[in-house]
Amino acid sequence: MADTTTTIVQIAAQGVAAATPYLFAGIGEAVGQRAGIYNLGVDGIMLMGAFSAFYSVYSGASPLVGLIIGVLVGALMGLAMAFISVALKAEQGISGIGLYMFGLGLSTLLFNALVETPRPVSQSFTSAPIPGLSQLPLVGKVLFDHHLLVYLAFLMVPLTWFVLNKTPLGLNIRAAGQNPQAADSLGVNVAAVRYLAVIFGGAMAGAAGVSLSIAQTNIFQENMTNGIGFIAVALVYFGRWSPIGIMFGTLLFSVVTTLQLWLQAFGVQISSSLVTMLPNIVTIIALIIAVYLYKTQTPAALGRPFRREES
Amino acid sequence: MRSRIAAVLLPILVPFMAIVAALLVGAVFLIALNTDPLKVYEKLISGALNSTYSLSQTIGKATPLLLVAIGICIAFRANVLNIGAEGQVIVGGLATTAFALAFESLPSGLLITLSLIAGALAGAVWGGIAGVLKARFGVNEILSTIMMNQIAIQLLILLLTGPMRDSSASATSANIIQTAQIPKQAWLPLLIPRTFFHAGAIVAVILAFVGFFFLWRTVAGYRIRAIGANPDASRYAGIQVPGTVVQAMLLSGALAGLAGGIEVLGVTHRTIQDFSTGYGFSGIVVALFGGLHPVAAIPASLLFGGLLVSGSKLQSVGINQAMVTVLQGLIVLFVVGSTEITRRYRIRRAAEQGRMPTLESEIGQPTLAEEAG
Numbered sequence: 001m002a003d004t005t006t007t008i009v010q011i012a013a014q015g016v017a018a019a020t021p022y023l024f025a026g027i028g029e030a031v032g033q034r035a036g037i038y039n040l041g042v043d044g045i046m047l048m049g050a051f052s053a054f055y056s057v058y059s060g061a062s063p064l065v066g067l068i069i070g071v072l073v074g075a076l077m078g079l080a081m082a083f084i085s086v087a088l089k090a091e092q093g094i095s096g097i098g099l100y101m102f103g104l105g106l107s108t109l110l111f112n113a114l115v116e117t118p119r120p121v122s123q124s125f126t127s128a129p130i131p132g133l134s135q136l137p138l139v140g141k142v143l144f145d146h147h148l149l150v151y152l153a154f155l156m157v158p159l160t161w162f163v164l165n166k167t168p169l170g171l172n173i174r175a176a177g178q179n180p181q182a183a184d185s186l187g188v189n190v191a192a193v194r195y196l197a198v199i200f201g202g203a204m205a206g207a208a209g210v211s212l213s214i215a216q217t218n219i220f221q222e223n224m225t226n227g228i229g230f231i232a233v234a235l236v237y238f239g240r241w242s243p244i245g246i247m248f249g250t251l252l253f254s255v256v257t258t259l260q261l262w263l264q265a266f267g268v269q270i271s272s273s274l275v276t277m278l279p280n281i282v283t284i285i286a287l288i289i290a291v292y293l294y295k296t297q298t299p300a301a302l303g304r305p306f307r308r309e310e311s
Numbered sequence: 312m313r314s315r316i317a318a319v320l321l322p323i324l325v326p327f328m329a330i331v332a333a334l335l336v337g338a339v340f341l342i343a344l345n346t347d348p349l350k351v352y353e354k355l356i357s358g359a360l361n362s363t364y365s366l367s368q369t370i371g372k373a374t375p376l377l378l379v380a381i382g383i384c385i386a387f388r389a390n391v392l393n394i395g396a397e398g399q400v401i402v403g404g405l406a407t408t409a410f411a412l413a414f415e416s417l418p419s420g421l422l423i424t425l426s427l428i429a430g431a432l433a434g435a436v437w438g439g440i441a442g443v444l445k446a447r448f449g450v451n452e453i454l455s456t457i458m459m460n461q462i463a464i465q466l467l468i469l470l471l472t473g474p475m476r477d478s479s480a481s482a483t484s485a486n487i488i489q490t491a492q493i494p495k496q497a498w499l500p501l502l503i504p505r506t507f508f509h510a511g512a513i514v515a516v517i518l519a520f521v522g523f524f525f526l527w528r529t530v531a532g533y534r535i536r537a538i539g540a541n542p543d544a545s546r547y548a549g550i551q552v553p554g555t556v557v558q559a560m561l562l563s564g565a566l567a568g569l570a571g572g573i574e575v576l577g578v579t580h581r582t583i584q585d586f587s588t589g590y591g592f593s594g595i596v597v598a599l600f601g602g603l604h605p606v607a608a609i610p611a612s613l614l615f616g617g618l619l620v621s622g623s624k625l626q627s628v629g630i631n632q633a634m635v636t637v638l639q640g641l642i643v644l645f646v647v648g649s650t651e652i653t654r655r656y657r658i659r660r661a662a663e664q665g666r667m668p669t670l671e672s673e674i675g676q677p678t679l680a681e682e683a684g
Contacts, residue, residue, distance in 0.1 A: 040453060044640075080644075088648040093392045093453050094599070098643030101592055105636025106340065112631035113344045222633075230457045237451070273472075277465040280458040287450045305651075 004265075005138075011261045012142045015254035016150065017216060021046065021208040021225075022250040023153040025232035027160050027243050028204025032078075034164060034241055035197035036177035036301045039081050040096025042205045043229025044103020049074040049209025051107040054220035055114060057121045067125075067149070067210050074206015075199050077103065082198035086191050089305030100229070108222045118219055125149055125215035149211040156204070160243040173197050177299035180306040190306050205229065227280075234283045237290040240297055249286070256282050321656065325649050326600045326611075326642075333641035337634065346630060354628050358621025364506065365620060371507025371578055373616030375400065375570035377515040379594030380601065380608040381522040382438075382566030387603050388526060389559035390539035395441055395456025396567040397591025398463030399434040403568025405470060406433030407575045408582040411493040412475075419496035426497055427572045434568015435561045437463065442560025446553035452560070460591065471584060488584040499577040509577035515612075518566070522605030535559050567591070589636070593619060596639045599646045615639070 025042050032039050039045075053070030057063055077099065084095045125147040133144040164170040175183035176193040184190050208228070213220045235253065239245030255262070260275045338348035359369045379396045386393035407430035414422060441459055444450040468488070470476075475490045477483075499509040526532040534555045537545040542552055570590065575582060597615050601607035622635035 084644060084648050089651040090644075090647040091650065094595075094647045095644060097394060097453070097592070097595065098640050098647060100640070101636050101643060102640030105633045105638075105640055108633035109340070109631050109637055110344075112633065113346075113629070227457065227461055230454060234451075234454050234458075237454075271469065273465040273469040277462050277469075280461040280465075283458050284444070284450070284455055287454060288444065288448050291449045 007265045009138055009141045011258055011265060013145065014261065015251070015258045016142060017146055018257050019247075019250040019254045020150050020153045020211045020216070021228055022232050022235060022253060023247060024149075024156065024204045024208035024211060025229055026235045026239065026246040026250060027153075027156050028201035028208075029233050030236045030239070030241050030243060030246055031160060031164065031173065031204075032198045032201035033236055033302055034177045034299055035173045035194045036180060036299055036304065036306070037082070037085050037194050037198050038092050038096070038233070038303055039078070039085075039099070039198060039201055040093055040230070040233060041077065041081055041099025041103060042096075042201075042208075042233055043225050043227060044100035044107075045074050045077045045202050045205035046103075046209035046212070046225045046229045047107040047223065048077055048103045049206030050213035050224060051111055051209075051220050052206075053210040054121060054213040055110070057123055057214050058115060063123055063125050063214050066214050067207070070210035070213075071203045071206045074209065075203040078199040078202015078205070079195070081202065082195045085198070085305065086194045089307065092303050104223060107220075111220055111222065115220070118221055120218045121214065122218075123214075124218040125211075147215045149207070149215045152207070153211070154247070157243045157247045164243070169193075174299070176306075177301055180301050180304075184306070184308060194306070208232070231279060231283050234287055234290075237294070237298075238286040240290075240294045241299065253279065253282070321653060322602045322607075325653060326602070326646060329600075329642050329645035329649065332645045333638050336641050337638050340637070341630070341634075344630075346628070350628050351625065351630050351634065354625055355618060355621045358624040359617030363503075367503060367506030367508040368620045369613060369617040370512055371509070371616075372619045373612040374509075374512045374515050374577070375574045375590050376594055376597050376616050376619075377519060377608055377612035378570035378573065379567050379590050380597035380612055381515075381519055381605045382563035382570075383594050383598035384522060384601070384603045384605050384608060385526065385535060385566070386438075386559050386563035387598060388539045389535040389556060390542070391442070391445065391556055391559045391563070392453050393438060393441070393456055393560060393563045394453050394595065395438060395459045395564070395591065396570075396594050397587055397589070398456070398460035399437045399564045399567035400571040400574070400587040400590050401463040401467050402437045403430035403434040403571030404575045404579075404582050404586050405467065405475070405571075406430045406568070407572030408490050408493060409475065411497040411576070412491060415494040415497070422494075422497045423499065423576060426493075426576060427569060430572025430575070431565040431569040434571065435565035438560045438564020438567065439557060442557040442564075445560070446556040467582070467586065468584070471582065475582070477581070490582045492581045493575065497576055498580060499573065507578060511573035511577040514573065515570075516609060518569075519605045519609050522566075526605065531558065567594070570594075589619075592636075593639060596643055599643060 025046060029039060029042055049070040052073040053066035056066040056069045081095065081099055084090045085092045127145060128148055129145040134140045136144070164173060172183065172188045172193045175188055176190045180190045209225070212224060235246055235249040239249040256279050259278060260270065263270055334352060341348040341351055359365055379400065383393060383396060407426045410429035411422060411426040414425065417425065437459060441452050441455040444455050445452045471488045471490060477487065477489045477491045479491065499511050502508045502510060526536060534550050535558070537550055538552050538555050546552055571587065593615055597608055597611045601611040618635050622632040625632050625634055
């Protein structure tokens with residue numbers, strides 16, 4: 001019996017850790033969407049964040065420096081997306097796909113040119129149990145015995161919620177996505193707010209990538225996100241554009257992604273293809289549910305470039 | 312007069328400026344990697360053209376690309392952003408292979424036709440799911456088609472390691488994941504022996520013209536362009552927007568499925584694990600590059616088919632073929648990024664001539680989803 005409990009605690013802890021990249025990427029995307037820009041390049045940004053952090057550590061930097069560099073690279077790609085969607089007013093869906101292809105290609109290109117063969121780095125974010133709390137029975141292991149980025153991702157939930165809902169900046173972000181014309185006439189610099197939101201989203205996607213390459217693992221692989229970024233975008237809809245909603249969405253998703261482990265724990269064997277397929281099927285179902293329940297809560301100006309002269 | 316010349320030149324100029332810009336940005340990364348960009352770009356050109364064999368490879372790659380791109384032109388014109396061609400190509404290839412293997416006793420012409428229809432139908436179903444999800448539930452089609460891609464890839468592995476697995480001794484011993492070879496009478500005839508130039512290329516070119524005729528000369532095609540240009544006005548005009556969305560996705564999926572089928576009958580003669588190596592995403596680049604015009608997609612498909620062929624030969628100059636993906640991504644960004652400039656130009660031109668911008672002049676390209684979600 002004690003054995004089963006240990007297994008369950010282990011899998012639950014893995015689920016919490018697995019939520020990290022979705023959480024980072026999803027919250028960042030939500031802020032961008034609240035401002036009216038949807039960025040489908042998240043997966044490509046994550047790959048670039050993952051690679052740049054990996055390569056920094058590979059060249060001798062500490063994991064913390066790797067994190068900073070990964071976040072900066074993400075922010076830079078966010079800036080590119082912001083420029084294309086805000087300044088050039090390009091169609092956001094296709095721009096995002098372009099950015100995704102660019103990130104996928106460039107991370108692969110750089111990896112092959114600079115590292116050549118997959119090899120682990122010796123340093124990465126290691127488990128940092130929180131003194132006291134991690135000693136709690138069951139919950140301690142599940143929630144308070146993780147690497148730094150897990151805590152950081154969960155910390156971003158209340159932080160982003162607070163900024164979005166309780167600060168003037170948050171009000172401006174929401175106004176830019178809900179009614180940019182009105183915001184503009186009240187003196188809000190819609191373009192600047194959108195830039196800021198999308199750059200923040202890029203930085204968060206970068207952090208999501210970092211959590212994959214130098215925290216959850218210590219390697220980089222071609223296309224190692226395998227579509228996590230797109231699922232994170234879907235989770236934003238499912239989580240009603242709210243950091244808290246997204247957190248519950250990602251935790252639900254963690255159960256699905258660790259399903260194979262759960263089933264194995266209970267002695268059920270299932271084909272790995274089916275397991276890999278499942279998150280995608282669940283995502284489609286989640287999108288249907290999201291549209292049914294929350295259609296009216298979509299930021300009204302989402303995806304629409306703001307043209308002052310036409311208002 | 313001057314403005315008329317500009318109007319003709321603009322659609323040609325934009326994609327070429329996009330290529331130049333992409334090559335310049337690409338060069339920055341290559342220089343940073345201590346590689347001579349000229350050497351790499353020289354290889355990109357010569358790799359696709361330096362021999363009859365390379366040329367036939369280019370045409371071979373261009374064929375499925377063109378079919379996918381025609382489908383994407385149709386979907387994008389309706390403002391339905393089908394990113395799922397990858398998955399639709401895969402299920403199309405699987406269905407064509409399954410049909411050709413199951414009915415190998417049929418006479419050649421009939422077997423080829425029916426196998427391809429099976430592939431197109433499978434692609435249509437795969438695309439249609441996303442179409443129905445969008446029309447009926449309002450599910451973002453970009454996300455749903457991307458999920459359908461991942462599902463198709465896993466389905467491919469599932470079938471290739473399970474029910475459709477090649478049971479021949481050589482494949483089993485080498486642990487190769489693929490289906491059995493389809494019978495010879497299902498193979499598409501080669502137009503030049505021992506090359507990749509097969510009859511499918513002709514089919515693709517004919518369908519490009521059919522696609523053009525469909526979009527601009529039929530009522531159904533007009534409806535598709537109308538809902539893409541202005542869904543609200545279309546609704547007032549009595550066009551069934553949801554039904555037209557589904558139609559666009561069915562057609563788009565069918566063409567991608569057909570691309571998969573033709574690839575099987577013309578080149579691979581079975582379904583293999585890396586069956587669709589990026590045809591879906593490359594097809595988007597081809598369609599955008601051709602200004603969402605099926606006939607313009609013909610030269611565009613040759614260009615990007617060539618890029619895929621020469622990309623695989625880049626390793627000889629020390630650069631991974633991912634360079635091609637980088638360039639494609641940049642080209643998409645530059646082409647889409649320039650739409651605002653062309654939009655302003657078109658409106659100004661219409662104003663100069665003292666007329667309202669029309670569906671064709673102003674929105675010659677659909678506004679492309681100013682509504683997300």
